[in-house]
Amino acid sequence: MTAADPILASDTWLARTGPEEHVVVSSRARYARNLPGLPFPMRARPEELAAVAERVAAAVSVHPRFRDGYHLELPGLTPGERTYLKENLLISPEMEKGNEHRAIFLSPDIALAVMINEEDHLRLYALDAGFRLNEVLNAVIALESDLAKSLGFAFSPKFGYLTACPTNTGTGLRASVMVHLPGMVASKQMAEFAKSMPQLGLTVRGFYGENSDHIGDFFQISNEITLGKSEEEIVQAVCHVVERVIEREEQARRSIFEQSRGAAEDEVWRAYGILTHARSMSSDEAVRLLSRLRYGVDRGFFPALSHGELNRLIIAVQPGHLQYGRGAIGPAERDALRAELLRARLASRPSNN
Amino acid sequence: MTAADPILASDTWLARTGPEEHVVVSSRARYARNLPGLPFPMRARPEELAAVAERVAAAVSVHPRFRDGYHLELPGLTPGERTYLKENLLISPEMEKGNEHRAIFLSPDIALAVMINEEDHLRLYALDAGFRLNEVLNAVIALESDLAKSLGFAFSPKFGYLTACPTNTGTGLRASVMVHLPGMVASKQMAEFAKSMPQLGLTVRGFYGENSDHIGDFFQISNEITLGKSEEEIVQAVCHVVERVIEREEQARRSIFEQSRGAAEDEVWRAYGILTHARSMSSDEAVRLLSRLRYGVDRGFFPALSHGELNRLIIAVQPGHLQYGRGAIGPAERDALRAELLRARLASRPSNN
Numbered sequence: 001m002t003a004a005d006p007i008l009a010s011d012t013w014l015a016r017t018g019p020e021e022h023v024v025v026s027s028r029a030r031y032a033r034n035l036p037g038l039p040f041p042m043r044a045r046p047e048e049l050a051a052v053a054e055r056v057a058a059a060v061s062v063h064p065r066f067r068d069g070y071h072l073e074l075p076g077l078t079p080g081e082r083t084y085l086k087e088n089l090l091i092s093p094e095m096e097k098g099n100e101h102r103a104i105f106l107s108p109d110i111a112l113a114v115m116i117n118e119e120d121h122l123r124l125y126a127l128d129a130g131f132r133l134n135e136v137l138n139a140v141i142a143l144e145s146d147l148a149k150s151l152g153f154a155f156s157p158k159f160g161y162l163t164a165c166p167t168n169t170g171t172g173l174r175a176s177v178m179v180h181l182p183g184m185v186a187s188k189q190m191a192e193f194a195k196s197m198p199q200l201g202l203t204v205r206g207f208y209g210e211n212s213d214h215i216g217d218f219f220q221i222s223n224e225i226t227l228g229k230s231e232e233e234i235v236q237a238v239c240h241v242v243e244r245v246i247e248r249e250e251q252a253r254r255s256i257f258e259q260s261r262g263a264a265e266d267e268v269w270r271a272y273g274i275l276t277h278a279r280s281m282s283s284d285e286a287v288r289l290l291s292r293l294r295y296g297v298d299r300g301f302f303p304a305l306s307h308g309e310l311n312r313l314i315i316a317v318q319p320g321h322l323q324y325g326r327g328a329i330g331p332a333e334r335d336a337l338r339a340e341l342l343r344a345r346l347a348s349r350p351s352n353n
Numbered sequence: 354m355t356a357a358d359p360i361l362a363s364d365t366w367l368a369r370t371g372p373e374e375h376v377v378v379s380s381r382a383r384y385a386r387n388l389p390g391l392p393f394p395m396r397a398r399p400e401e402l403a404a405v406a407e408r409v410a411a412a413v414s415v416h417p418r419f420r421d422g423y424h425l426e427l428p429g430l431t432p433g434e435r436t437y438l439k440e441n442l443l444i445s446p447e448m449e450k451g452n453e454h455r456a457i458f459l460s461p462d463i464a465l466a467v468m469i470n471e472e473d474h475l476r477l478y479a480l481d482a483g484f485r486l487n488e489v490l491n492a493v494i495a496l497e498s499d500l501a502k503s504l505g506f507a508f509s510p511k512f513g514y515l516t517a518c519p520t521n522t523g524t525g526l527r528a529s530v531m532v533h534l535p536g537m538v539a540s541k542q543m544a545e546f547a548k549s550m551p552q553l554g555l556t557v558r559g560f561y562g563e564n565s566d567h568i569g570d571f572f573q574i575s576n577e578i579t580l581g582k583s584e585e586e587i588v589q590a591v592c593h594v595v596e597r598v599i600e601r602e603e604q605a606r607r608s609i610f611e612q613s614r615g616a617a618e619d620e621v622w623r624a625y626g627i628l629t630h631a632r633s634m635s636s637d638e639a640v641r642l643l644s645r646l647r648y649g650v651d652r653g654f655f656p657a658l659s660h661g662e663l664n665r666l667i668i669a670v671q672p673g674h675l676q677y678g679r680g681a682i683g684p685a686e687r688d689a690l691r692a693e694l695l696r697a698r699l700a701s702r703p704s705n706n
């Protein structure tokens with residue numbers, strides 16, 4: 001099991017349905033953990049990284065959730081495969097670099113993962129579509145507890161779990177949800193909303209996490225601080241904000257359709273018209289227009305189109321996905337392929353135009 | 354015959370097919386004529402205008418080409434009807450004002466017309482779709498010759514036919530063609546082209562003539578000077594330029610498709626996607642997008658769509674056409690009706706998307 005092909009060939013996990021999927025695209029909980037007596041990856045020598053990878057792999061490969069799953073050694077993957085995994089939100093931009101002794105284990109249902117030798121020795125995460133933060137928290141708690149028995153993670157009674165970056169010290173937990181907020185963006189609520197996050201110990205990031213722009217009105221909301229709080233308190237805080245966000249977003253969408261129904265419907269249908277007819281399209285424009293269609297899915301304009309299908313398309317139009325398996329193609333050819341893919345996937349589905 | 358309804362209900366003459374219709378939308382030849390012994394309309398008293406109208410009507414109504422045609426007294430039409438006629442390019446903006454003793458006679462096939470008491474006592478014109486300047490010239494020459502027998506137009510051996518504005522003195526002929534030049538606009542040839550016209554005694558105007566902007570890459574090319582030249586020389590000069598324009602426009606379209614076929618096709622299909630899906634559209638945007646479709650008609654993208662149908666749509670989306678017969682509607686409602694009309698007319702026709 002070293003080829004990424006089975007994952008790459010399968011549909012992305014984002015295509016699943018989940019609670020509150022009209023606003024919440026996905027939920028994720030991850031733990032940062034390290035082995036005692038070995039330096040953090042950034043300061044480790046190659047043989048130390050190799051030792052980490054070997055010990056973690058031994059523990060994970062016998063875990064029942066990873067039976068029949070995937071064990072991918074990052075340096076063994078092509079750059080295209082790594083980009084593909086990053087665009088699917090399965091590995092971080094850091095892992096995409098493919099340095100020596102980096103690996104990822106994925107459960108067969110792509111719901112549970114262990115990244116080895118990223119910033120920390122281990123990054124364990126559980127993820128699912130929709131608003132399921134408690135479920136993914138429980139899944140990653142169970143995994144951590146199982147692996148702790150054989151690996152015995154580095155822990156200080158004073159600071160909690162020790163991590164390469166101090167912001168992860170403590171529980172080492174990051175709970176995050178990806179939300180789609182076209183209503184709040186259109187009604188210009190996002191700046192004020194983002195500003196209110198730090199005082200709650202939370203932060204707002206773009207589609208691909210830290211340092212990524214917000215594209216298509218997608219945002220990740222997660223906890224900033226892991227020290228001095230229990231897992232339950234952290235998840236509680238994120239859940240509380242996400243529940244408020246869902247309400248505000250629903251209210252914003254209602255207001256938009258009440259106050260300027262014609263303009264809002266016009267925007268959705270124009271997006272659909274362009275997506276189903278253009279011959280060339282950048283990934284930014286594609287995501288922006290697909291984002292508009294979510295409105296229309298909510299309003300029943302596209303009975304054959306689900307939120308999951310839109311999520312899948314947003315991933316499918318990313319450069320690495322279009323490039324994958326095609327050899328060297330230039331930007332113009334990629335933009336043409338993207339438009340072709342969108343026409344094929346969307347134009348065949350009935351709409352209420 | 355005082356109601357405009359029969360004309361308004363019929364499809365516009367622009368929907369006809371004609372030679373070189375991919376570039377030349379229509380051809381028109383008009384004579385300015387005045388009755389001797391009566392002041393020009395601008396300086397005439399009401400009873401003088403009434404006398405002009407009566408004498409001209411008597412002559413025109415017995416002319417065989419106007420049998421079963423239309424005799425419309427402008428003050429008797431509603432503002433909506435007058436706007437409708439102007440948008441159909443049948444009356445001038447000046448006639449649209451509907452002042453007393455103004456009238457228009459139209460032949461049943463809307464190919465020949467006499468406007469009474471516009472700037473001159475008579476404006477006779479012949480018009481048709483496509484590049485048919487010699488044909489419309491011959492038609493208006495024949496009409497003028499017939500009417501001259503009973504009306505005896507004001508003529509000076511030195512200046513030729515006398516007209517209210519000196520620029521029309523001489524033959525009183527204006528020969529004009531409406532051309533569609535998206536290729537020359539896109540390749541930025543229009544400024545230089547327009548600049549070269551005066552030295553040929555010609556001028557370039559917008560879709561609705563003098564003082565109208567060029568919308569959707571439509572232009573009217575016509576002679577500026579009528580003095581010191583014969584009808585044949587005038588028409589010859591316009592024809593010569595139009596023939597060159599057709600060549601240049603064809604060359605420009607070929608270059609665009611050769612040099613950036615993808616971008617050109619993309620532009621056509623995006624226009625079609627928006628036209629068949631938008632819920633609200635201004636008339637300027639509609640004309641601009643319909644103008645793009647002409648490219649696609651040339652390339653066989655829309656087998657069920659003709660240049661005539663596009664011409665008809667360009668008129669049908671004008672504010673007065675949408676307003677007509679609907680009572681008081683606001684701009685937002687009009688924009689919604691326009692989008693609805695475009696979807697109904699275009700979406701039902703098969704395309705090669």
